[in-house]
Amino acid sequence: MTRRPRPARVRAGLGMAGWLFADMLLVLALVAMGDQGDPVAAERAVHPSLPASPHPGASTGGPASPSPTGNGPRGVEHDPVTVRVSGDEAAATEQIRAATEAYRGRQAAVVLTFGSNRDPGLGQAYAHTVNGLLPQARPEMFAATTTRDFISLEDNPRHASLEIYFYTR
Numbered sequence: 001m002t003r004r005p006r007p008a009r010v011r012a013g014l015g016m017a018g019w020l021f022a023d024m025l026l027v028l029a030l031v032a033m034g035d036q037g038d039p040v041a042a043e044r045a046v047h048p049s050l051p052a053s054p055h056p057g058a059s060t061g062g063p064a065s066p067s068p069t070g071n072g073p074r075g076v077e078h079d080p081v082t083v084r085v086s087g088d089e090a091a092a093t094e095q096i097r098a099a100t101e102a103y104r105g106r107q108a109a110v111v112l113t114f115g116s117n118r119d120p121g122l123g124q125a126y127a128h129t130v131n132g133l134l135p136q137a138r139p140e141m142f143a144a145t146t147t148r149d150f151i152s153l154e155d156n157p158r159h160a161s162l163e164i165y166f167y168t169r
Contacts (some may be wrong), residue, residue: 009083016086074155075167076168080165081103081163083095083161083162084162085099085130086160087158088158092160093133096130096138101153103166107167108164108166108167109145109146109166109167111163111164113127113130113147113160114152114163115129116153116156116158117151117153117157117159123151124161126160127150
């Protein structure tokens with residue numbers, strides 16, 4: 001007995017079922033993550049007489065990011081500060097220093113750097129170079145910052161656009 005091939009609409013339906021399952025799993029994961037409460041606030045609600053913990057993470061038993069206000073873990077701002085730099089390393093370092101002067105005293109959480117070049121390898125290499133200059137430009141701001149090197153296919157060699165995401169105050 002020979003097997004008849006499935007009609008095209010059945011094959012398409014099976015593929016869509018897989019994508020539907022994956023999308024539903026993603027939605028479920030996002031809902032579960034969004035439903036997590038603030039453990040520090042919950043502890044204070046149960047024991048209102050407790051002062052803010054002098055050591056971040058002490059009330060929950062786990063590590064937490066230090067908070068300048070003492071009200072629990074810090075967050076990351078949604079809107080980035082965009083800085084554009086170009087030229088050699090010395091010029092780019094000075095441009096970063098000048099552009100971040102207004103944010104002195106703040107700490108950057110994440111920096112996404114887009115190096116411009118029609119050649120993807122050269123664009124990403126320039127982004128990597130610029131990210132290496134961040135601690136030289138402002139050591140207190142970029143000491144423990146996560147950086148990522150990306151490319152922009154604009155025809156503007158030795159130019160980079162940085163998106164700096166700061167910790168909340």
